[in-house]
Amino acid sequence: AQTVTQSQPEMSVQEAETVTLSCTYDTSESDYYLFWYKQPPSRQMILVIRQEAYKQQNATENRFSVNFQKAAKSFSLKISDSQLGDAAMYFCAYRSGETSGSRLTFGEGTQLTVNP
Amino acid sequence: DVKVTQSSRYLVKRTGEKVFLECVQDMDHENMFWYRQDPGLGLRLIYFSYDVKMKEKGDIPEGYSVSREKKERFSLILESASTNQTSMYLCAIRGRFSYNEQFFGPGTRLTVL
Numbered sequence: 001a002q003t004v005t006q007s008q009p010e011m012s013v014q015e016a017e018t019v020t021l022s023c024t025y026d027t028s029e030s031d032y033y034l035f036w037y038k039q040p041p042s043r044q045m046i047l048v049i050r051q052e053a054y055k056q057q058n059a060t061e062n063r064f065s066v067n068f069q070k071a072a073k074s075f076s077l078k079i080s081d082s083q084l085g086d087a088a089m090y091f092c093a094y095r096s097g098e099t100s101g102s103r104l105t106f107g108e109g110t111q112l113t114v115n116p
Numbered sequence: 117d118v119k120v121t122q123s124s125r126y127l128v129k130r131t132g133e134k135v136f137l138e139c140v141q142d143m144d145h146e147n148m149f150w151y152r153q154d155p156g157l158g159l160r161l162i163y164f165s166y167d168v169k170m171k172e173k174g175d176i177p178e179g180y181s182v183s184r185e186k187k188e189r190f191s192l193i194l195e196s197a198s199t200n201q202t203s204m205y206l207c208a209i210r211g212r213f214s215y216n217e218q219f220f221g222p223g224t225r226l227t228v229l
Contacts, residue, residue: 047219102147103164103174109156
C-alpha cells in the first residue's frame, strides 16, 4: 500500500519570503500522480498544484512550484513571495495511475503560518 | 465551477444515535468519496462510490455505511454514533475531465457527546 508522509506538522514564514513544505511517499508503482491541496481556516479544500510522475519537468502555478524527485520519492512544495492568504493547512496526496479508481492517499498535513 | 455541498456544517449528536451526513454534487460525476480528517492523521478514506448503488470500502469503514441511490447524492451513515467518531467529515468528487484531482465539499464537523 502507498503511504504519504509530511514530517513538518507546523511551519511558519514571513510575508514575502519563501517557504518549502516537505512530502515523501512510498510506492512500488511507476505511474502515479501527486497533488498538493490547501485548506484555509474554516474554508474548503482546494487543489494547489499537481504533478504527473511521467513528467520530468517540475510543475509550477504562479508562486507555487514543486521539486519532484522521483528516485528519492520526494515531492516538496515551494511557496514564493508568501502572502497572508497562504496561511492554511497543506496536504500532500498520492493517486495511483495503475490501479482502477481514483482514490487519494493523503499525508498528515502541514499547518503553515504566515507572519506579517 | 464544480459544486459539492454537504448537508450540515456543524452537527452535534449523542452516543448511540443514527447519523446521516449527506453530500450532493451538481456535475453528474460518477466517483464520490467520504473522508474523515483528524489532527495529525490527515484525511483517511472511509468509503467511495463509482456509480449509483455501487460502493467500495476505503481504509477505515468500520462503524460506517453509505448509500448512493441517485447519482448526485452520496450519504454517509453512522449506524450508532460513538465518541471516537467525533471528527471532520469531507465529501469529494472526482473531476471527470481533470487530471484525476478531487473537488471537496466544505466539510461537516461532527461532535458525538
